[in-house]
Amino acid sequence: MMSTTTSPLVIGHRGASGYRPEHTRAAYNLAFTLGADAVEPDIVATRDxxxxxxxxxxxSGTTNVADHPEFADRRTSKTIDGTVMTGWFTEDFTWAELATLRARERLPEVRRDNVAFNDSEPILRLSDLLELVDQHPEAQRRQLQVVAEIKHASYFESIGLPLDELFATEVSGWATADNLIIESFEQSVLHRIRDRGIPGKLVFLLESRGAPSDLVVRFGAQARNYAEHLTEDGLAQLALEVDGISVDKKMLMVKDLPGNLTGTNDLVPRAHAAGLLVFCWTLRAENRFLPKNLRSSKQPEQFGDWLGEFRTLMDSGLDGVFTDQPDLAVTARG
Known part of the structure; x- marks a missing residue:
């Protein structure tokens, strides 16, 4: 099996979510068929x-849970990582209950074609995805990878659902140094997974503002924010702790006053100099997600000059890109 991949790695963001509702079997299967090197699942837990x-x-925005009267009393409000959210939460359901739900398009106003696939597919477990990766026809031709994002680890730990332990149990025996990358906005869960003997690269996700939730839990207002992690000293420290960083694409972009993309900044070369891999998210073709000068019209759902944006970002030397349209990223890379 050929295991080499042209840089940057093309990662199907929640599968090929530009063409099918995210995190569905159809989205993941299509991502690999369209040439993605990896797919990215977001991982949360059920009550059991x-x-x-x-x-x-x-x-509530990605399933038909609101249409299930038997679950009406599960609707509630919670504070997750400092944000108040109202709806239905996976941790209030058993897997058997969640298995009765069906997936829906998260961005129906932009991805109108995807709405046609609403309610046709169930929620997947991580175990389902690992099986899909192993059985996909592309796996006979090349190494397929999973970039697993661990979501809200501190929160889940606080309610007795340690994601590091659950994840390590699930991927033990499947994971290798070549097929798994683990990412999170919280470094502590990455380290706990590595301490459990799970192979694979560790990637720290960074937002353009704020501070990591695990640090806020420990240090409150004194928590080191994301920006401080990206100073020279911050990058040098990160290189001792993780294999790479993954940032919002706007953290790499240089724009003029009207909002036109003019190039990229020095974050990628600075991180590389510190010894870190660099990924960015999320490459999307629709006007809504493109800089002003690359939009084709005022219609947010129409494709703009995605090639201009994708190539500008890739030319910065990125090691990996997350994309909703993997075929377009493969084209831009080529």
């Missing part, structure tokens, strides 16, 4: 400790 694939533990 089953790891399931959803963008958030709040699932």
């Amino acid at each position: 400790g089953v790891l399931v694939l959803r963008h958030e533990n709040e699932i």
